Amino acid sequence: MSTTPELHSDIDLRELVISLLAGDEDVATVNARAADMGYRTEIRAATEELAHAAFVRGDRAALHTAHWVLGDIYNWCFSLPSIDQVDSLLGEILDDIRSVLENAMMADLRARIDQRELASAPQDPEEFLPWYRNFISNHKASNHPFYRDFLENRASIEDIRFYLAQETSLDPRFDDILSLLTVGTDGSEKMELVTNLWDELGNGNTNDVHTSVFAKTLADAGVSKEFIDTNIMLESVICGNVSAALALSRRHCYKAFGYFGVTEYLTPRRFRSYMVGCKRLGMPKSAYVYHDQHIQIDARHGPSWFKNILLPAISREPRCAVDIALGTVMRLETSTWYLDALQAKLEPAG
Structure with a gap:
């Protein structure tokens, strides 16, 4: 009973x-x-x-x-x-x-994903990487107008604060996500993930740990927990939830390789646009030091992720290419929905 x-x-x-x-x-x-x-x-x-x-x-x-x-x-x-x-x-x-x-x-x-996009993903590792790069580059998320136009040219300081609040759905836990992805890997895959993680941890310098630098960026911009809780958009929460699901569930590990590979690849160009906007507004360097670090570091990690994680995975098990491609599309699509909603919120039509 x-x-x-x-x-x-x-x-x-x-x-x-x-x-x-x-x-x-x-x-x-x-x-x-x-x-x-x-x-x-x-x-x-x-x-x-x-x-x-x-x-x-x-x-x-x-x-x-x-x-x-x-x-x-x-x-x-x-x-x-x-x-x-x-x-x-x-x-x-x-x-x-x-x-x-x-x-x-x-x-x-x-x-909600066009399955024809996945069907075109090659299972040969040497063919997959050019397909992967081209697929990302040709997607709307790769050069979304929120970054390349709005943030660079018209965003206000309040818009910047609102944007930073949305980014809290992923950035504060990315080091833990990398730790989870490392489980079960070996060789170049493990070394790439650990190298990436070490960079996230400031290469052993406590003051340069990326989560701490991001937290300081939020604090200096006046983005408190209360501000985040009040202003976080559904689309931001969705991005964070999909990221967490892929990292926490081992059955999604190949999707996660594709998904977070997109994140690494697109971060430098996105953060560069953010910095252009901050400098246009005369904001202090503390507003973008976190982003400046990632531009330099992820410029290396994006290509290395492709070579040292995706290539060995597909060489070992060609069938995982479909799952990697699925994770890739999941990241690009959810990112587009998020950025579309963010731009509509901050710059409504008319």
């Missing part, structure tokens, strides 16, 4: 997750809930209802809730547990919710 409170189909899933993550219940109670299959089945049913509304029916409010719930769970996944929770089975409950929403998100994303 269940000893936990009854759930209902109209349960507020986000409130439940917020309560669980806040540690409102002691470990014994949480563990009893994790052991109660009836309780977990009902949570899963409520999650499936939310996923259907968000990703099948296209209910915008449900989509917001689904991504905010996923975002809250991913934040937990990328955090250390409190000492009071070290023996908690909370992760088992959260995994029930995460798996349903994550699978629905990925299925929806895949369904």
